Amino acid sequence: MHEDDGLLAIADDHGPYPVRDGNRVVPWIDGLPFFERLAAAVAAARTRLWVIVSFIQPDFRLPDGLAWWDLLDRCHARGLDVRVLFWRNPRFSSTRHVFLGGPAERQLLAARRAGWAARWDSSAEPAHCHHQKAFLVDAGQPDALAFVGGMILSDSTLARPGHHHGLHKHDAFLELQGPVVADAEHNFVQRWNLARQDPDAPPWPDDLRAGPLAYPGRLPPACGDVRVQLARTLAPDGYRGPTPIVGAPDFASDAGEATIxxxxxxxxxxxxxxxxxxxxxxxxxxxxxxxxxxxxxxxxxxxxxxxxxxxxxxxxxxxxxxxxxxxxxxxxxxxxxxxxxxxxxxxxxxxxxxxxxxxxxxxxxxxxxxxxxxxxxxxxxxxxxxxxxxxxxxxxxxxxxxxxxxxxxxxxxxxxxxxxxxxxxxxxxxxxxxxxxxxxxxxxxxxxxxxxxxxxxxxxxxxxxxxxxxxxxx
Missing domain, CATH: 3.30.870.10 (Endonuclease Chain A)
Known part of the structure; x- marks a missing residue:
């Protein structure tokens, strides 16, 4: 028996995303090397930067000192399509690091003359959290990148591997390139288009600029030899109706998902x-x-x-x-x-x-x-x-x-x-x-x-x- 044969059956068919072959995978351990890599990828972006944010320290800066908000503004000024999907839940146990999209946050964006687009995906229940963290660079392009993981946008995350000195939070993120990136794009588009909108936090700067997106229509070409499958957790009735998946049947998330x-x-x-x-x-x-x-x-x-x-x-x-x-x-x-x-x-x-x-x-x-x-x-x-x-x-x-x-x-x-x-x-x-x-x-x-x-x-x-x-x- 091949050493991996017993694990090939793990692929799950209850969620929307199939197993994709032909990918490149790079794990990033601890925040300093990851955010240095992310900054480099964003600096090389040509068309798009799409981001899913759960928690964010309002004054978070990248390792080179560039403020998060300045990064978004600079990407927009370069002509990139910049979109950020924020989580909104004013009733959560702590909102100190949640960019809620209310009057104070909109005043900040207005003062900056932020031209990039944002939507807020609101939680229906007090304890519910839209907990995904993801970055998509040049979505829709053959060499698009997806970054998926658990790090939040916080100075406390900027630790060095080994933690011999300085900050002391251990974390990880994953860089993906190849066909599986189309599924990361689908996840973003589905949540962006079907976000539960709160009247107190409408799209920024307006419905037109933050309008709906087209679902991915093709897979990026193979660029490696790694088999990858995306998996999600979604609450029932969060994102209703069928959505198209490249190379797979349309999938409706009405019942929720527990593929992780x-x-x-x-x-x-x-x-x-x-x-x-x-x-x-x-x-x-x-x-x-x-x-x-x-x-x-x-x-x-x-x-x-x-x-x-x-x-x-x-x-x-x-x-x-x-x-x-x-x-x-x-x-x-x-x-x-x-x-x-x-x-x-x-x-x-x-x-x-x-x-x-x-x-x-x-x-x-x-x-x-x-x-x-x-x-x-x-x-x-x-x-x-x-x-x-x-x-x-x-x-x-x-x-x-x-x-x-x-x-x-x-x-x-x-x-x-x-x-x-x-x-x-x-x-x-x-x-x-x-x-x-x-x-x-x-x-x-x-x-x-x-x-x-x-x-x-x-x-x-x-x-x-x-x-x-x-x-x-x-």
Whole structure:
């Protein structure tokens, strides 16, 4: 059997986008190299710059100091068709980094005499987030590029690989070129044309300039040898009616989509050797059940999460722990999730870990914001989707890209493990074995009051989110 044969069946036929052959794929790890690459691609653009924005720091600047708004203005002044699709939800839990399109934002655009086009895709529910992040350069051209991932437009993202000093957010993005770019263009056009418009945030500068777009009518030519499939999460009734897909049947998204979840479950079920995950969340229940089944088959699993998780995870963990004292874990929405995470700790092949560094400034936690998974070193997914029900179960709007082939996935795994452990490996089993051993040794060092060993340490799944992680000197 070919080394990748067991993973070829992961391709999902429940979403709109087929598997596309003949692509070029470049993963970008951490924000500084990614935004330097994006700036170079935009500087070389000839026709179009289309962007999907979820969260944005209002004064965000690229690594060379150029303000985000100046970048858009300069591209428009060069004659590019510049369009930005923003998320709008004034009722979200925090809108500090949401460009809502209301009076204050429109005043900013008017003061700049912004000539580029914008639409706001509004959320119907208070908790809903249009969470996709994507950039399209020269859409519709043979050499068009698509960038898909999880990084937000924030200074905190501009970290260097390894996180030896400076900023401490770990993240990832994926560069795509070839036939699959037509599907990234379709996703943009569908959301742009069918965006749920709020009367308080009409299109900018007007309906004509921000008018509808034509769907892609042809595939870019092959330019590589990578097989890629885009996958999404969409809530039901968000984008109604059939839309044309190049080389595939028309697709209606009325029922919503959960193709990212389908990819995860199929990939984990197909795993024979290793599963490596980096995510901001410690797992969605169905995914954790699938991981448990894989561990029972002898698959080694490493999951990298923030040592100090976001506040919502901490609150949920505390609530579940309080209910557990009375045997009422099942009453909480995330009770089964935390119970299953705890159960994975009983599997010797499972390692839950966080990233951190010990240096002249002391102990520094590194916040894992990446959303990626690599199975057997031969299949990978990367995008905007967190491992939580909101991102995977037809709720938030998400976009991931999956790709196949040991020649294209294993180097990313080895790169990540080397960044986090300072150890080299030659295959996926060796890489995860060394990661697990190193993370446990680093945890033991911390428990003795010593430093982090390289860039990671093991966590206890049973207490995840219930308090601060181990720190040097504790």
């Amino acid at each position: 979840l389908a990819h995860y479950l199929a990939a984990i079920a197909a795993a024979r050797r290793t599963i490596y995950i980096e995510n901001q969340h410690p797992g969605q229940h169905a995914v954790l059940l699938a991981l448990d089944a894989a561990l029972r088959r002898g698959v080694r699993v490493v999951m990298v999460v923030p040592g100090e998780p976001m506040a919502a995870i901490g609150r949920a963990a505390a609530e579940v722990a309080a209910l557990a004292r009375d045997g009422r874990t099942h009453e909480h929405r995330y009770g089964p999730t935390f119970a299953q995470l705890n159960a994975l700790a009983q599997r010797p092949g499972f390692t839950l870990a966080a990233l951190a560094r010990s240096d002249a400034d002391g102990h520094r936690e590194i916040y894992t914001h990446a959303k990626l998974c690599i199975v057997d070193g031969a299949w990978a997914t990367l995008g905007s989707a967190n491992l939580v029900d909101l991102s995977l179960d037809r709720d938030h709007t998400e976009l991931n890209a999956a790709w196949w082939g040991r020649a294209h996935c294993l180097p990313l795994l080895l790169q990540l493990v080397a960044e986090h452990t300072d150890l080299a490996a030659t295959d996926d089993l060796e890489a995860l074995g060394r990661f697990a051993a190193h993370a446990r040794a680093s945890r033991d060092s911390l428990a003795r009051g010593g430093p982090i060993l390289a860039g990671c340490y093991a966590l206890d799944p049973a207490t995840y989110g219930l308090g601060p992680p181990l720190t040097a000197g504790a």
